[in-house]
Every structure is written in C-alpha cells, then in structure tokens.
Amino acid sequence: MGDGLRYVGVAERRARLMLRHGLAPQARGATPEAVADALLALHGSDPATVYLAIGARLADPTVTVPETDRALYADRSLVRMHGMRHTVFVFPTASTAVVHASTGLTVAARERATLVKDMAKAGAPDAAWLKEVEESALAALARLGQATAAELAREEPRLREQFVYAAGKSYEGVHTVVTRLLRVLGVEGKVVRGRPLGSWTSSQFRWALAPEHPELPVPDAQSDLLRHWLRACGPATEADLKWWTGWRVTDVRRALTAIGARAVTLDEGTGWVLDGDVDPVPGPAEPWAALLPALDPTAMGWQGRDWYLAPELRPALFDYSGNVGPTVWWDGRVVGGWAQRADGEIVWRILDGEGIGGEAKAAIAAEAERLGAWVGATRVTPRFRTPVEKELAS
Template sequence: MGDGLRYIGVAERRARLALRHRLAGSARAAGPAEVAESLVALHGTDPATVYLAVGARLTDPAKTVAETERALYEDRALVRMHGMRHTVFVFPVGLTAVVHASTGLAVAARERAALVKDMAKAGAPDAAWLAEVEQSALAALARRGQATAAELAEDEPRLREQFVYAAGKSYEGVHTVSTRLLRVLGVEGKVVRGRPLGSWTSSQFRWAVAPEHPELDVAGAQTELLRRWLAVCGPATEADLKWWTGWRVTDVRRALAAIGARAVSLDEGTGYVVDGDVDPVAEPTEPWAALLPGLDPTAMGWQRREWYLAPELWPSLFDRSGNVGPTVWWNGRVVGGWAQRADGEIAWRLLEDLGGVERQAAEAAISWEAERLRGWVGAARVTPRFRTPLERELSA
C-alpha cells in the first residue's frame, strides 16, 4: 500500500474471523467456556444471545443449554456482568477482575453519583441512608445465595422506597431504590446476575454476590483486556478499539503501546495486531456457514463492518439503534438473515446474489445449519430483544 506496512486484505481478515471466532467447522469448540475464552466476551443484553452464540460454535450443540447453564450457575466458569460500553456481557471468570478495573470502575463512579444526585433532587434520604440500605441488602443476598429484588425487599423493606426521577421533564418517572441500587452494585462488581426465573430465554434474573477477585491497576487491566481482544479480533483500527472498549482514545493508544502492538495496512487505513501476529493466515480448508443471533459478538465486534457486512444490507439487519439482528454467514461475510417462526421452523433468506455453483453450495450449508439450530433449540421459542425488519418479516 506504499506505507511500508504489511497489507491485510478482506480475504485474510475473514479467514482470521472464521478460525479465531470458532465459526469454521474445523475450528468449533467443545464447550461454552472454550467459546467464551476464544471470543473474550459474549453479549448478554439479550439472554438468548449467549446460548445461541455458544451453540453456533460448538462441535456438538445438543448440550448447549445444559452445559451453558452449568458453566454460568454451577461451576461459575462464566459470569454475567456489566462490561464495555456499560453493556451486560458474559465473561470467563478469570477475566472479571480485568473487566472490572479496565471499564467498570469509571462507569460505577458515574452511576453512584447519578443515583445519589437523583435521590437528593427528589428529597429522598441521603447517601448515608443509601449506604446503610446497601450493606443490609448485600448481607441479605449473602444469606440467601441468590434472590430477586422483591425477595431482598422482604429482608430489607427500605429497598421498596420510591422517588421521582426528572420531575417536571417529559421523561419524568418513578424509580424504586432496589432497581437503581442493584444496577449500581452490578457495575461496581459487588453483585452479578444469577439464574433466571424462567427458561434460558428469560430476562428476569436473580442476583448473587459477585465472586471475589483482586483489585487490579486500571492501566494494567486495560492493557490486558486490549491484548486479549486484539489477539482474537485483530487487525482492528483505533476507532474499532475505542468503540468496543468505550475508552478514551488516549487510553487505547497507551494500551496499544504497552502491548507493543504492530501496525498493519487495511483498506480503511492503519490497523493493529498483537506482536507476533503479522504473518499471513490461511483460509479454512473447507467452506462454512453459520447462523448467528442478534447482538452476536462477531457481528458486533468492530465499528467498521464493511469488510464482512455490506452497507446495503444494514437497513434489513439492524434496528434503529444500531443493534444487529440474526445473521446468516457464508465464508466470512454476512449474506442474509434468519428468524424462528411460531412452529419452531428456522426461516432464512439470502440478501446477496451469490450466483451459480456458489449459491447452491451456500444454500445447502445454510439449510444444514438451520436444521442443526432447530434441533438443539427444541421447544424453546426465541424472539430477539431488539427486532429488525428482516427478522420481523421472516418470523411472521
């Protein structure tokens, strides 16, 4: 490209994605913990996404639900907590301290200050009262093991206190102390989401005391998180890294320097890989297809997505807030979308004209993946939390 940097083109970026994101058939994983370790984080805003993202990457998806539930709620190998961009993710337990220090602390300080400020404006009790309620609630949660907010309020009735938020504004509302306080405690790393009240698709969670972890240096934690992510998702631009982490650009640049990241040339400009990852990566030996859920960590992995998702497909596959819906992949790029219908059928549609022999191969592979998905999902019905135009149309 004329700048002396090694050029990494679209084909190689797709090859890296196929192998490192466990999507090519030969790269699939044995269990949920292995998937999470490979991807660094699984999007957890929509509970079903975690299971669907894992199932799409397992060699044998038949035990997806049972094994993922065991990893989350029994072995605690995986932890659901707030992370980058104030979003709920599922992380390997060994990464929780890194995420907490690198991204959670700054958000937590803002969240607690906002809660105290909002309560003061509403004439609610002060910060000392809130601290007393917090300690009582945490003690009750420790005794119970896991509990809903309503169950905790049985032990600590002050959690039921309400206060008016944004009085006089068009968005005025009434908040309950339990709702806001548990959110703050979650971001602070004191509590985590526990087992849901319903099935694996339920968004009604119990809470549990967070597992203990060491308090890490913020800069060191940011360096480690960026190193882990770049090893999986590199090459990536500064803009990609800033978007994914939610950090300031100065933090991104400092972490890049700390890990000795290597600059490479991409179609959109300068990108970065971890030291030792500059050499070419060969494409998978076999063609592959995948059906990934809405908010999948691969589809949402980069800010610039043109190299794997054509802009003309975005209106069909994204909602108005920029959340991606269920996607159909073929050899490293998004070629369509899918949805589950009321009878359990997995309906899908190609949005790209593949043409000729390639289309036949793609359709056969996608059909196989759709049946594979239908088989392990069984009687469960999955409706994405953020619905997109194509998903709505296909599910009707």
C-alpha cells in the same frame, strides 16, 4: 502499499474471523468456557444470545443449554456482568477483574453519583442512608445465595423506598431504590446476575454476589483487555478499539503502546495486531456457513464492518439503535438474515446473492437444521427486532 507495513486484505481478515471465532466446523469448541475464552465476551443484553452464540460454535450443539447452565450457575466459570460501553456481557470468570478495572470503574462512579443526585433532588434519604441500606442488602444476598429484587426487598424493607425521577419533565417517573441500587452495584462489580426465573430465554434474573477478584491497576487491566481482544479480533483500527472498549482514544493508544501492538495496513487505513501475530493466516480449505444470533459478538465486534457486511444490508439487519439481528454467514461475510417462526421452523433469506449457489444454500440449510434441532420446542424472539427478522417470523 508503500508504507512498509504488511497489508492484511479482506480474505485474510475473514480467515482469521473464522478460525478465532470458532465458526467453521473444524474451529468449533468443546465447551461453553472454550467458546467464551476465544471470544472474550458474549453479549448478554438478550439472554438467548448467550446460548445461541455458544451453540453456533460448539462441536456438539445438543449440549448447549445444560452445559451453559452449568458454566453460568453451577461452576460459575462464566459470569454475566456489566462491561464495555455499560453493556451486559458474559465473561470467563477469570476475566472479571480485568473487565471491572479496565471498563467498569469510571462508569460505576458516574452511576453512583447520578443515583445520589436523583435521590437528593426528589428529597429522598441521603448517601449515608443509601450506603447503610446497601450494606444490609449485600449481607442479605450473602445469606440467601441469590435472590430477586423483590426477595431482597423483603429482607431489607428500605429497598422499597420510592422517589420521583425527573419531576416535571415529560419523562417523569417513579423509581424504586432496589432497582437503581442493584444497577449501581452491578457496574461496581459487587453483584452479578444469577439464575433466571424462567428458561434460558428469560430476562428475569436473580442476583448474586460477584465472584471475588483482585483490584487491578487500571492501565494494567486495560492492557490485558486489549491484548485478549486483539488475539480474538485483530487486526482492528483505532476506531474499532475505541468503539468496542468505550475508552478515550488516549487510553486506547496507551494500551497499544504498552502491549507492543504491531501496525498493519488495512483497506480502511492502519490496523493493529499483537506482536507475533503479523504473519499471514491461510484461509479455510472449505467454505463455511453459520447462523448467528442477534447481538452476536462476531457481528458486533467491530465498528467498521464493511469487510464482512455490505453497507446496503444494514437497514434490513439492524434496528434503529444499531443492534444487529440474526444473521446468515457464508465464507466470512454476512449474506442474509434468519428467524424462528411460531411453529419453531428456522427460516432464512439471502439478501446478498453474490456467489451464493447450490453449495452455499445447502450449507446454510444444514446450519438451519442444526440450529432447529438443539433449540427444539423453545421459541426465540430477539429482544431487539429488525425488519428482516420480523418479516421472516410472521
């Protein structure tokens, strides 16, 4: 391309995506831990996404629910916690120190200051009182192992204290200390979400103490996080990295320099890969199909998505806040959407018919059958619904 950098085209980027995100049959993982480690982070805002994203990438999807439950709640080898962009993710437990130091500390300081300020405006007890209640709540959680917010409030009644938020504003409301405090403790890395009250699709979680982890220097943690992410998602532009991490551009550039990232040329400009990952990656021997859930980490992995998602498909596949719905993939690109109907049937629609012949439709149908087989009697409705998903589900 005239700049001396190796050009990485769309076909190669899609090949890397297939191999490193475990999407083609030959690339699938054996355990939820293997899937999470390959991706680094699984979106956890919608509880079902975690299971559906893992199931799409397991060699044996029938073990998705029991094995993911084991990893999350028995072995605690995976943990649900706040991470990049103040979003809830599921991470390998070994990554929690890196995630907390690289992305959580700034957000945590802001969240605590906001809570103290909101309480002061409402005439609620001060920061010293809040700290005392916090210590009591953490001690109670240590005794109980895990608990809901209501159960914690029974142990520490001061958690039931209420205060008026945004008095006089159109969005005025009454907040309870336990709800706001648990949120702060979550982003501070002191508590994590534990086992839900219902099934694997439930969003009503118990809380548990966070796994102990060392406090890492922020620059070191940012370098480690970026190294792991580029291993899964490189090449990526600086804009992709800034968006995904939620960092300032100066932090992104410093971390790229620290890990010795190598520049390559992409259709949209300069991209970055790990040192040692510049050589071409061959494409798959056979085309592949996948049905990925709403908020899947592959569909949400980059800010610039035109190389795998045609812009004209976005209005049908995203909600008004930019959350992607369930997507149908063929050979490295999004070609449609899918949904589950009330009777349990998995239905799908092709929105981009280019190159979609009988082979593609048969492969997509097989993936729909594979998904339906392990989901079974469970009914899954995305938390953030999109136009095509709502239409197909009706």
